[in-house]
Amino acid sequence: MSTKDSDRDDARAAAIEEALGGIGQRISEAEAASEVCECKQGMFALAATRRQLFGGAGLVAAVGMTGVLPRTGAAKAPPGAVEYPVPADSTKEQGRMMGEDGGYGSRSQFESDVRWANPTRTASFAPLQNGYGVITPSGLHYERHHGGIPTIDPARHRLVLHGLVDRPMKYSLADLKRFPTVSRTYFMECSGTTGSEIMKAREPTVQRTHGLVSTSEWTGVPLSTLLRQTGLKPGAAWVLAEGADAAVMTRSVPIDKCLSDALVVFAQNGEAIRPEQGYPMRLFLPGWEGNISIKWLRRLEVSDKPNYTREETSKYTDLVTKTGKARMFTFTMEAKSVITFPSGDMKLPGAGFYEITGLAWSGRGKIARVEVSTDSGKNWSLAALQDPVLPICQTRFRFPWIWDGTPAVIQSRATDETGYSQPTHQQLIEERGPLESGSLFYHMNAIQSWAIARDGSVKNVHPLG
Amino acid sequence: MCTRSADRPASHQRIWLLATIVLLVVAAQTGIHAQGYPTRFEFGTPATEQDISAVAIAIPADGAGLPAGSGDYMKGKAVYETQCAACHGTDLMGVAGLPNMPAGTQLRLIGGRGTLASKNPVMTVESYWPHATTLFDYIRRAMPFAAPGSLSADETYAVSAYILTEAQIIDKSMVLDAKTLPLIEMPNRNGFVPDPRPEIFK
Numbered sequence: 001m002s003t004k005d006s007d008r009d010d011a012r013a014a015a016i017e018e019a020l021g022g023i024g025q026r027i028s029e030a031e032a033a034s035e036v037c038e039c040k041q042g043m044f045a046l047a048a049t050r051r052q053l054f055g056g057a058g059l060v061a062a063v064g065m066t067g068v069l070p071r072t073g074a075a076k077a078p079p080g081a082v083e084y085p086v087p088a089d090s091t092k093e094q095g096r097m098m099g100e101d102g103g104y105g106s107r108s109q110f111e112s113d114v115r116w117a118n119p120t121r122t123a124s125f126a127p128l129q130n131g132y133g134v135i136t137p138s139g140l141h142y143e144r145h146h147g148g149i150p151t152i153d154p155a156r157h158r159l160v161l162h163g164l165v166d167r168p169m170k171y172s173l174a175d176l177k178r179f180p181t182v183s184r185t186y187f188m189e190c191s192g193t194t195g196s197e198i199m200k201a202r203e204p205t206v207q208r209t210h211g212l213v214s215t216s217e218w219t220g221v222p223l224s225t226l227l228r229q230t231g232l233k234p235g236a237a238w239v240l241a242e243g244a245d246a247a248v249m250t251r252s253v254p255i256d257k258c259l260s261d262a263l264v265v266f267a268q269n270g271e272a273i274r275p276e277q278g279y280p281m282r283l284f285l286p287g288w289e290g291n292i293s294i295k296w297l298r299r300l301e302v303s304d305k306p307n308y309t310r311e312e313t314s315k316y317t318d319l320v321t322k323t324g325k326a327r328m329f330t331f332t333m334e335a336k337s338v339i340t341f342p343s344g345d346m347k348l349p350g351a352g353f354y355e356i357t358g359l360a361w362s363g364r365g366k367i368a369r370v371e372v373s374t375d376s377g378k379n380w381s382l383a384a385l386q387d388p389v390l391p392i393c394q395t396r397f398r399f400p401w402i403w404d405g406t407p408a409v410i411q412s413r414a415t416d417e418t419g420y421s422q423p424t425h426q427q428l429i430e431e432r433g434p435l436e437s438g439s440l441f442y443h444m445n446a447i448q449s450w451a452i453a454r455d456g457s458v459k460n461v462h463p464l465g
Numbered sequence: 466m467c468t469r470s471a472d473r474p475a476s477h478q479r480i481w482l483l484a485t486i487v488l489l490v491v492a493a494q495t496g497i498h499a500q501g502y503p504t505r506f507e508f509g510t511p512a513t514e515q516d517i518s519a520v521a522i523a524i525p526a527d528g529a530g531l532p533a534g535s536g537d538y539m540k541g542k543a544v545y546e547t548q549c550a551a552c553h554g555t556d557l558m559g560v561a562g563l564p565n566m567p568a569g570t571q572l573r574l575i576g577g578r579g580t581l582a583s584k585n586p587v588m589t590v591e592s593y594w595p596h597a598t599t600l601f602d603y604i605r606r607a608m609p610f611a612a613p614g615s616l617s618a619d620e621t622y623a624v625s626a627y628i629l630t631e632a633q634i635i636d637k638s639m640v641l642d643a644k645t646l647p648l649i650e651m652p653n654r655n656g657f658v659p660d661p662r663p664e665i666f667k
Contacts, residue, residue, distance in 0.1 A: 242523065330660040330662065
């Protein structure tokens with residue numbers, strides 16, 4: 001997109017500055033309090049002043065000013081890239097030899113999309129606005145940690161299964177890999193995604209409103225296979241899953257899920273899962289809120305009841321302010337969609353043809369249809385769905401649109417195969433009650449609106465004004 | 466060589482050879498199918514009591530498995546001041562503006578009763594947590610932030626007593642141990658309901 005090209009230097013500087021800057025800096029309480037969600041504490045609007053400040057030549061300035069991480073030789077390359085001199089004519093000299101990358105490739109030095117980490121560094125958001133297809137590159141998959149990213153030597157890691165079982169077992173990574181495996185392409189979404197948007201439009205970009213969702217091909221062993229090895233004693237009803245991180249993160253999982261589509265995965269997009277995704281092994285519970293798919297999985301304890309851990313009582317419960325009661329064990333991620341182009345902070349160069357595109361997904365199965373409106377929801381038309389449409393996987397949708405140059409509001413609405421359609425903000429607030437500290441509003445899947453102004457600029461807007 | 470139409474014996478030989486190969490392939494496939502995937506696998510190691518006790522630290526809501534030891538408010542106050550106050554505040558109200566830490570409101574431990582049915586709920590141990598055992602479990606596994614899992618059972622009981630007393634849930638004189646902790650009635654014990662979704666929107 002030409003709009004992206006024209007902003008590239010600016011965006012690149014901003015991205016690197018965003019990625020590196022602020023580590024260890026104090027943040028104001030206002031910034032932190034604007035985002036009190038367990039999932040993404042401390043979000044504040046992308047600082048326009050910073051962008052202007054570092055625009056153009058900002059790259060060097062930004063790196064020089066942060067001075068937090070050693071960036072010596074690679075100072076000019078975006079994360080995940082290596083900087084090489086650009087020849088005047090690439091056809092007039094030999095290119096690099098194979099193997100110069102050490103045997104593991106990096107992306108182009110001209111590509112700079114990065115995850116955006118919140119100021120508290122507890123979550124980072126995938127750059128959905130510049131994604132293609134449905135697979136999230138492993139290095140851009142969203143992150144949410146409760147005690148940082150542990151470094152785990154797979155040779156020393158064991159998964160212990162015990163509790164109400166006939167034969168308690170422990171498995172190494174090598175043991176796990178010997179079992180029959182399956183590969184499935186699934187989305188994963190944080191229960192707090194988009195919660196900040198329930199009462200008003202707070203975040204400027206789709207990365208920051210919706211970026212706690214990603215899709216990967218996951219490979220692992222069905223948990224049912226492992227539980228067949230241990231056997232289950234009468235009364236087995238829940239399984240406590242526990243991670244080997246500093247939070248020793250724990251959640252209780254109903255046995256039915258463990259015996260149906262639950263996996264213990266060790267690979268993501270064809271290689272070992274990344275450390276931030278749970279290396280060497282994690283639980284994966286398709287269609288359920290991300291935090292219950294315990295990373296760095298070290299223990300599974302079969303029990304007759306849930307444990308009521310901190311992460312399923314104090315956190316990750318959905319307070320219904322209408323009644324003062326909180327919903328507990330709210331596992332499923334309901335149908336949701338968002339337009340990723342055009343989206344917040346972009347600028348259309350002028351009237352004319354645009355292909356509106358975005359992502360739709362549902363924790364209950366396949367996406368049945370996505371409708372798009374370009375007139376604030378007065379009229380809706382079917383978007384084309386990219387094949388294959390897989391269950392519990394993001395589906396790319398596309399919609400041809402000729403913009404006449406007048407202000408417009410564009411929206412998408414997903415319906416899954418159960419017949420459930422995305423609600424409006426108003427419907428969600430009526431159902432659960434208003435919540436000013438909006439990012440505590442878990443499972444927020446309302447229809448997203450992007451407003452396009454006469455000058456082509458795109459802005460996040462809230463339907464309730 | 467097979468272009469010699471007169472060479473019938475050779476042609477027959479080929480047919481038989483083909484038939485044999487087909488039979489062998491079918492037999493081999495049948496064999497594979499008959500063998501199938503086993504349901505039990507020989508790899509992995511039986512987990513010993515030691516393997517399990519090394520990692521099985523979780524305390525369920527009913528307090529089963531709570532360790533020996535005890536602690537009270539006064540001992541807990543000392544633990545709190547050295548291990549917890551830097552983030553949670555000497556007044557237990559949470560410290561604002563810490564680098565790379567949640568907002569002060571997220572670090573707040575007490576207060577907030579009666580706010581849950583409002584659009585600005587204050588969710589703390591006092592106002593929101595349904596089980597006192599969860600407090601013990603979480604502190605033992607994940608706190609203090611700078612040295613997770615470093616508190617002894619006595620210290621964990623004690624600091625739990627301190628927080629629960631400051632939250633006006635228990636009396637200052639109460640000694641917490643494996644017997645008394647599960648008996649504590651948390652104010653929001655009945656504040657939770659099962660997930661009613663999918664929601665039906667009007």
